[in-house]
Amino acid sequence: MKICVCVKRVPSTTTRVVVGADNQLDPTGVEFELNPYDEFAVEQALQVKEAAGEGSVTAISFGSADAKKELQKVLAMGADDAVLLQNAEAPHADGATTAKVLAEELQAAGAQLIFFGKQAVDRDQHGVGPAVATRLGMPCITEVVKFELQGDQVVCEREIEGGRETVTASLPCAITCQKGLNEPRFASLKGIMAAKKKPLEMKDVAIEGAAVELVSMSLPPERPAGRIIGEGADAVPALMEALKNEAKVL
Amino acid sequence: MTDILVVLETREGALRNASLEAVGAARAAADASGGGKVTALATEQADLDAAQLGGAGADAVLVADAGAHSPDGAAATAVRVAGELGVGAVFVSATVRGRDLLGRIAAGLDTGFAADCTAVDFAEGGFVFTRPVYAGKAQIQVKVNGPVAVASMRGNHFAPAGREASAEMGTTAAEGGKAQVTAIAGKSGGRPDVAEAARVVAGGRGLGSAENWHLLEALADALPGAGLGASRAVVDSGWRPHSEQVGQTGKTVSPELYIAAGISGAIQHLAGMSSSKVIVAINKDAEAPIFQHATYGIVGDVNEILPALTEAVKAAVE
Ligand SMILES: Cc1cc2nc3c(=O)[nH]c(=O)nc-3n(C[C@H](O)[C@H](O)[C@H](O)COP(=O)(O)OP(=O)(O)OC[C@H]3O[C@@H](n4cnc5c(N)ncnc54)[C@H](O)[C@@H]3O)c2cc1C
Ligand SMILES: Nc1ncnc2c1ncn2[C@@H]1O[C@H](COP(=O)(O)O)[C@@H](O)[C@H]1O
Numbered sequence: 258m259k260i261c262v263c264v265k266r267v268p269s270t271t272t273r274v275v276v277g278a279d280n281q282l283d284p285t286g287v288e289f290e291l292n293p294y295d296e297f298a299v300e301q302a303l304q305v306k307e308a309a310g311e312g313s314v315t316a317i318s319f320g321s322a323d324a325k326k327e328l329q330k331v332l333a334m335g336a337d338d339a340v341l342l343q344n345a346e347a348p349h350a351d352g353a354t355t356a357k358v359l360a361e362e363l364q365a366a367g368a369q370l371i372f373f374g375k376q377a378v379d380r381d382q383h384g385v386g387p388a389v390a391t392r393l394g395m396p397c398i399t400e401v402v403k404f405e406l407q408g409d410q411v412v413c414e415r416e417i418e419g420g421r422e423t424v425t426a427s428l429p430c431a432i433t434c435q436k437g438l439n440e441p442r443f444a445s446l447k448g449i450m451a452a453k454k455k456p457l458e459m460k461d462v463a464i465e466g467a468a469v470e471l472v473s474m475s476l477p478p479e480r481p482a483g484r485i486i487g488e489g490a491d492a493v494p495a496l497m498e499a500l501k502n503e504a505k506v507l
Numbered sequence: 508m509t510d511i512l513v514v515l516e517t518r519e520g521a522l523r524n525a526s527l528e529a530v531g532a533a534r535a536a537a538d539a540s541g542g543g544k545v546t547a548l549a550t551e552q553a554d555l556d557a558a559q560l561g562g563a564g565a566d567a568v569l570v571a572d573a574g575a576h577s578p579d580g581a582a583a584t585a586v587r588v589a590g591e592l593g594v595g596a597v598f599v600s601a602t603v604r605g606r607d608l609l610g611r612i613a614a615g616l617d618t619g620f621a622a623d624c625t626a627v628d629f630a631e632g633g634f635v636f637t638r639p640v641y642a643g644k645a646q647i648q649v650k651v652n653g654p655v656a657v658a659s660m661r662g663n664h665f666a667p668a669g670r671e672a673s674a675e676m677g678t679t680a681a682e683g684g685k686a687q688v689t690a691i692a693g694k695s696g697g698r699p700d701v702a703e704a705a706r707v708v709a710g711g712r713g714l715g716s717a718e719n720w721h722l723l724e725a726l727a728d729a730l731p732g733a734g735l736g737a738s739r740a741v742v743d744s745g746w747r748p749h750s751e752q753v754g755q756t757g758k759t760v761s762p763e764l765y766i767a768a769g770i771s772g773a774i775q776h777l778a779g780m781s782s783s784k785v786i787v788a789i790n791k792d793a794e795a796p797i798f799q800h801a802t803y804g805i806v807g808d809v810n811e812i813l814p815a816l817t818e819a820v821k822a823a824v825e
Contacts, residue, residue: 293756351620351649352610353610381641382610382622383609384606388610388613396684418700420691420693421693423690427685437749468651468652471647471649475645475646481802483803488805500787504785
């Protein structure tokens with residue numbers, strides 16, 4: 258079975274955000290890493306292949322040349338090969354544009370299963386997986402915390418507000434992965450050595466315009482300075498007073 | 508003048524609150540554009556109230572005849588109806604199901620999308636969406652270049668219009684889908700989900716043990732509409748389920764009132780709750796980072812303060 262997994266290079270979650278002159282994140286001193294949710298996607302892809310005892314896992318990223326590093330990590334975790342769809346503007350491309358580029362590559366790949374993270378922790382869009390699937394005419398099950406393959410039927414569970422739902426579809430199918438699905442493996446030293454010999458294809462891709470235009474980026478409005486009301490249970494009446502008459506939330 | 512389609516979320520035929528907020532957002536946006544028609548679409552059979560949806564801001568309601576939720580089916584129905592009505596925008600709520608539809612509807616209409624919007628403005632002939640990025644550490648304003656702007660609205664940022672009006676009710680055909688919801692387990696009624704609750708009572712490792720959670724539950728019971736939240740430390744310890752985790756790897760919440768008890772205020776926790784309107788912190792360590800983000804703080808032991816607060820809240824809401 259042919260399995261693909263889409264991964265993105267993103268700023269580390271501990272990044273302190275400084276807005277640059279171009280309305281983008283100022284990259285000075287920022288560390289980048291594999292999008293954490295994509296690790297769940299890679300792990301699931303590898304588990305499906307291992308359980309089947311055959312097939313291949315291809316990692317695909319639409320990114321700048323730097324994203325080679327994240328693809329190498331995915332190869333070290335166990336993917337068979339990788340494709341970097343290279344464009345210097347890719348890290349800032351909107352979700353719809355990204356989906357178009359990925360769908361074109363995936364169309365040719367003919368994958369039975371495509372794994373995504375539920376969101377990339379830069380723009381937090383939650384949109385690329387379902388958009389790619391729609392372009393490919395495939396079903397997509399999002400924010401999956403439990404995945405099972407029964408023949409050519411995919412049976413997944415996901416948490417929705419106030420409940421848990423079971424969603425089923427048949428192959429080919431796309432999945433977006435939520436925390437809790439699995440425990441991503443670490444790349445072993447052997448894996449890291451092996452990755453160096455695995456194919457990593459670099460392809461230049463063009464993007465025609467943007468589907469979403471960035472007007473501005475700013476830091477969120479500052480919260481008005483708060484105050485410590487007091488110590489211990491004795492402070493409760495003063496807190497109640499503030500909640501009722503000042504903040505007016507009671 | 509922009510007409511807007513709002514895709515509603517229903518469960519077992521009942522409308523979700525988040526959808527009324529999305530309808531309110533659409534009403535305000537349509538009005539800002541110089542007045543446009545707001546149509547609300549239920550993609551599966553539902554028992555909807557013309558006065559409730561009209562009051563929230565919808566001019567018309569369409570109910571499709573699907574029996575159960577299919578994510579791709581629902582999106583296909585929305586895409587077809589958006590085309591038939593010729594709307595300039597499609598709004599959904601930024602719930603798990605809504606987020607799922609967002610990218611699909613945009614791809615189906617071959618246009619761009621804006622996720623998790625916290626504000627919608629109208630400028631120079633188009634909508635400008637404000638949305639958080641980098642886990643709320645920054646926000647961006649975006650415009651959709653395509654013919655239709657597709658956007659999801661974050662909870663607790665928009666309100667139903669609150670007008671006296673009745674929406675015109677109609678029906679439409681549902682498109683079939685390849686993915687199908689086959690079961691929903693979980694509570695209906697009871698405590699609201701932390702992501703949707705107007706008030707949140709959240710606990711951290713400072714609670715000391717899973718057994719101590721009755722202190723938070725009692726406070727949540729006393730506060731109308733309160734949901735329970737937890738820090739990751741607590742979820743990782745197995746004290747609470749992941750569905751209650753607030754933060755970067757949990758849920759993003761923005762209630763009116765967020766009470767953080769025994770939570771230190773790590774950056775990853777703040778990522779999930781810093782847009783709450785009022786934050787109350789209870790922590791025995793006066794230097795805990797949470798106090799820098801709290802509207803009000805009390806320094807002290809949760810074992811002593813939570814019961815006192817619960818009693819005071821009970822007395823106040825009676
Ligand atoms: C990639 C990544 C993602 C993460 N995602 C999340 C996330 O989504 N959500 C999240 O919450 N965390 C997340 N974390 C973890 C986060 O960094 C913190 O470790 C976690 O939030 C700490 O939880 P806590 O505040 O309950 O515990 P602690 O940091 O241990 O704080 C406990 C607090 O309780 C106080 N306390 C102790 N006893 C009492 C008492 N009797 N009365 C009053 N106060 C008391 C202490 O003073 C202390 O401030 C993430 C971390 C990483 C690296
Ligand atoms: N540039 C990209 N290259 C490869 N995969 C991507 C890219 N952007 C997003 N994805 C995938 O889509 C998921 C959701 O991203 P987003 O919709 O941006 O939150 C990510 O977790 C990745 O799996």
